[in-house]
Amino acid sequence: MDKTLIVTNDFPPRPGGIQAFLHSMALRLDPSQVVVYASTWKRGREGAEATARFDAEQPFTVVRDRTTMLLPTPRVTRRAVALLREHDCRSVWFGAAAPLGLMAPALRSAGARRLVATTHGHEAGWAQLPVARGLLRRIGEGTDTVTYLGEYTRSRIARALTPEAAARMAQLPPGVDEKTFHPGSGGDAVRERLGLTERPVVVCVSRLVRRKGQDTLVRALPRVLEEVPDAVLLIVGGGPYRADLEKLAAETGVADSVRFTGPVPWEELPAHYGAGDVFAMPCRTRRGGLDVEGLGIVYLEASATGLPVVSGDSGGAPDAVLDGETGYVVRGGEPGEAAERIVTLLQDPVLRARMGERGRAWVEERWRWDLLAEKLRALL
Structure with missing residues (x-):
């Protein structure tokens, strides 16, 4: 696997299902091949200390943006490009396709060879709205693969993509740690x-x-x-x-x-x-x-x-x-x-x-x- 830059607004210690999904996946990749670019959980001393403790415990590099909501602004895009080059990453994984996948063309121009954008539930909603549907189409055109959770989300998101991008979709749902969740768990x-x-x-x-x-x-x-x-x-x-x-x-x-x-x-x-x-x-x-x-x-x-x-x-x-x-x-x-x-x-x-x-x-x-x-x- 090429060294990968994970770009995400959703990452622990911020709680939530998408956050747990991304973290669980990242932990199962080669830590020397992973760099995470994520938003800050929340402002203030308590949030900063919790985030610093969490990041220090990770086996891979975590870089935090100063904002609590990571969006594909020109400044954030420049930072992502700089991180891609600094860490010699050749692949990019967008933790949530919408809207961060809009940065894909800039990152490809900077040297990314593979760009994967993962969708969750909200992109199925985006696919029903004219402006948001257009943004999803751009994300599909700019990335190599848009992933989906299951047949429901695939069928709705595919309608917003070009036929070529829809054909490149791949299923990537969250998983379960069967060693943690098991009968007799307490x-x-x-x-x-x-x-x-x-x-x-x-x-x-x-x-x-x-x-x-x-x-x-x-x-x-x-x-x-x-x-x-x-x-x-x-x-x-x-x-x-x-x-x-x-x-x-x-x-x-x-x-x-x-x-x-x-x-x-x-x-x-x-x-x-x-x-x-x-x-x-x-x-x-x-x-x-x-x-x-x-x-x-x-x-x-x-x-x-x-x-x-x-x-x-x-x-x-x-x-x-x-x-x-x-x-x-x-x-x-x-x-x-x-x-x-x-x-x-x-x-x-x-x-x-x-x-x-x-x-x-x-x-x-x-x-x-x-x-x-x-x-x-x-x-x-």
């Missing part, structure tokens, strides 16, 4: 700490925002409790929607059967998945298709932990579920459908075990980080 300890021992647990691990569908789970809970009276909904994560969810749980009369953990450190997430009997996140599409789920790595992490999953039908979420094998896909925003599938799983331990085992095997077959990192090395 769920019993979490149950005991939260007072949930011996109770059927539906767990949802995600940022608390409307698209994810935690409100659908709260609305589904009365129906679930009719059939499984001691069931509890464990909502793991933080976000701006928490107050609304707490209010909804009180109004629905299920507050005593809902537990909110708040934000959980990454290293504790496997145990929180393991605290559940069923994983559910019935995500839905919002804003006329502009706010969609790109893939839903949480479903795969849950599968690796041995849980059956209940997914919403937003965007590429169904790409992370084998419907009827590793779990079920329901219409987002439909509490009745979610409740029906959750009850079925809670009442049938044999079915739960079978789906959990199939999900674990599927992750090992297709979604392991080492397999996906090899794909990235080939693209670069």
Whole structure:
């Protein structure tokens, strides 16, 4: 693999799924062949110290821009070109194609031989807007490969590209560390700490925002409790929607059967998945298709932990579920459908075990980080 410059606005210690994806991939490349050019996480002493500690721990070089939002401005483009030349990089990986991929022509002129632009969920939204669609087309023309998460994102992004650029697209989804997410990851300890021992647990691990569908789970809970009276909904994560969810749980009369953990450190997430009997996140599409789920790595992490999953039908979420094998896909925003599938799983331990085992095997077959990192090395 040529020495590679990774250009990204999304990199730890800033939290998030794209950040974890890029970092996990970078760690699986030859560190002597990687240079990361990233934005600063946040201004202020605390943010600067956290970023400095994180960067010092990495096996590769990390260069931070002074801005907290890396955009393809003339100044940022000049800095990227300078880094490409200073470190003798011949490949470039744009951590998010839009909008950073617009720098591709300048970097190619500076000596880059391979340019790869990775798309996530938001580019599928861009493809529906005239101006943004034109920018995606330019990114496709300027790079060698535009990657996609799954069939949903591929089909929508391809419409914005030239036929030649669309033909060069390659799948590069995030992966799962099957050694970290596995059955027996510490769920019993979490149950005991939260007072949930011996109770059927539906767990949802995600940022608390409307698209994810935690409100659908709260609305589904009365129906679930009719059939499984001691069931509890464990909502793991933080976000701006928490107050609304707490209010909804009180109004629905299920507050005593809902537990909110708040934000959980990454290293504790496997145990929180393991605290559940069923994983559910019935995500839905919002804003006329502009706010969609790109893939839903949480479903795969849950599968690796041995849980059956209940997914919403937003965007590429169904790409992370084998419907009827590793779990079920329901219409987002439909509490009745979610409740029906959750009850079925809670009442049938044999079915739960079978789906959990199939999900674990599927992750090992297709979604392991080492397999996906090899794909990235080939693209670069």
